[in-house]
Amino acid sequence: EAGVAQSPRYKIIEKRQSVAFWCNPISGHATLYWYQQILGQGPKLLIQFQNNGVVDDSQLPKDRFSAERLKGVDSTLKIQPAKLEDSAVYLCASSDSGAGGTPYEQYFGPGTRLTVT
Amino acid sequence: GIQVEQSPPDLILQEGANSTLRCNFSDSVNNLQWFHQNPWGQLINLFYIPSGTKQNGRLSATTVATERYSLLYISSSQTTDSGVYFCAAINTGTASKLTFGTGTRLQVTL
Numbered sequence: 708e709a710g711v712a713q714s715p716r717y718k719i720i721e722k723r724q725s726v727a728f729w730c731n732p733i734s735g736h737a738t739l740y741w742y743q744q745i746l747g748q749g750p751k752l753l754i755q756f757q758n759n760g761v762v763d764d765s766q767l768p769k770d771r772f773s774a775e776r777l778k779g780v781d782s783t784l785k786i787q788p789a790k791l792e793d794s795a796v797y798l799c800a801s802s803d804s805g806a807g808g809t810p811y812e813q814y815f816g817p818g819t820r821l822t823v824t
Numbered sequence: 825g826i827q828v829e830q831s832p833p834d835l836i837l838q839e840g841a842n843s844t845l846r847c848n849f850s851d852s853v854n855n856l857q858w859f860h861q862n863p864w865g866q867l868i869n870l871f872y873i874p875s876g877t878k879q880n881g882r883l884s885a886t887t888v889a890t891e892r893y894s895l896l897y898i899s900s901s902q903t904t905d906s907g908v909y910f911c912a913a914i915n916t917g918t919a920s921k922l923t924f925g926t927g928t929r930l931q932v933t934l
Contacts, residue, residue, distance in 0.1 A: 740922075749828075749910055749924025750867075763921055796865055800922075812857060813922055815867040 711816035713799050719822045725787035728819045732801030739776055741784050742798040750798055789823045796820050826851045826915040830925035837901050837932050845896040845928045847911030855914035856887050858896050862907045901932045
């Protein structure tokens with residue numbers, strides 16, 4: 708079974724530029740998550756999708772970050788314009804979900820390491 | 825929201841030694857996972873263990889949900905066990921938001 712795929716693996720941009728990350732979840736997983744991991748910290752949830760609907764985006768800086776999951780499969784996360792503090796690893800995860808939204812095990816992709824200079 | 829604390833923050837072991845990593849959480853959970861983040865940044869699933877005990881080779885984990893803690897045991901450690909170990913939990917009734925601890929950084933030396 709193929710895991711969660713992400714691209715690119717690395718990206719270096721200047722501040723005020725824009726960047727986009729792509730994620731393909733495990734086949735059949737209805738729930739998709741984007742996490743941000745700053746060096747030395749644990750990952751923090753940015754946004755959660757259930758199929759193509761947003762479940763939780765309370766931690767997403769909506770003035771500069773946006774995400775979409777068209778057709779309930781692939782997802783893109785965009786930052787525009789980027790700031791120095793956005794330098795981090797962006798992790799995508801997916802999980803199956805049971806009746807009533809029972810949370811199942813989450814599986815993570817390899818991440819995209821973003822450096823903003 | 826739920827608070828997740830891990831101890832110790834850093835651990836250095838000689839190859840072959842055993843260790844116990846602890847995860848405390850501040851509220852009831854319906855999901856608890858242990859991950860190993862390797863030097864390349866990949867989060868590798870170790871255990872999905874909201875309660876009870878599981879074993880996988882040299883690793884085992886126990887979660888006592890009523891007392892709000894989980895333990896990860898590593899026996900006969902190897903240099904490939906080095907990296908950061910994260911505990912993450914989902915608070916009961918809060919959909920699927922995983923809250924991560926700050927991790928335990930393990931270094932296994934020869």
